[in-house]
Amino acid sequence: MSQQDSFASGFFAGAIFGGVVGGIIGTLVATRRDPEQILEEEPQTTTNLTEAKKAAKRRQMRASENxxxxxxxxxxxxxxxxxQLNATIDEVRQQLGNVNANSEQLIHERSSSRSQELR
Structure with missing residues (x-):
C-alpha cells in the first residue's frame, strides 16, 4: 500500500510541478510580442477615430503588399x-529511349543471327 501512496503523491507532485513550469514558459512565450502586434495595439489607445482608421488602412496596405x-x-x-522537373523528365525519357532503341536493335540482331543459323 505504501508504494501506491508514494506513486500517487509523486504523480500529483509531478503534475503540479509540470503545470507550474508549463505556465511560466507559456507566459514568457505569450509576452514576447511582434513589433507589428504592438503597432496594431497603438491605434486602439488613440482617441481620434479617423487617425485609427487611417492607421488601420495603412497596416492593411502594408500587409497586402507583403x-x-x-x-x-x-x-x-x-x-x-x-x-527543373520537366527538364529532368525529358532527360530520363531520352535515356530510356536510347536504352529501348539499343535493346530493340540487339533483339533484331539476335533474331536475325538465329534465323541465319537455322538455315
Whole structure:
C-alpha cells in the first residue's frame, strides 16, 4: 500500500510541478510580442477615430503588399522547380529511349543471327 501512496503523491507532485513550469514558459512565450502586434495595439489607445482608421488602412496596405510579394516569390520558386522537373523528365525519357532503341536493335540482331543459323 505504501508504494501506491508514494506513486500517487509523486504523480500529483509531478503534475503540479509540470503545470507550474508549463505556465511560466507559456507566459514568457505569450509576452514576447511582434513589433507589428504592438503597432496594431497603438491605434486602439488613440482617441481620434479617423487617425485609427487611417492607421488601420495603412497596416492593411502594408500587409497586402507583403503578402503579394511573398506570393510572387513563392510562385516564381514553384515555376523554377516545375521547369527543373520537366527538364529532368525529358532527360530520363531520352535515356530510356536510347536504352529501348539499343535493346530493340540487339533483339533484331539476335533474331536475325538465329534465323541465319537455322538455315
Amino acid at each position: 503578402e503579394n510579394m511573398e506570393m510572387e516569390v513563392a510562385r516564381r520558386s514553384l515555376e523554377d522547380k516545375i521547369a
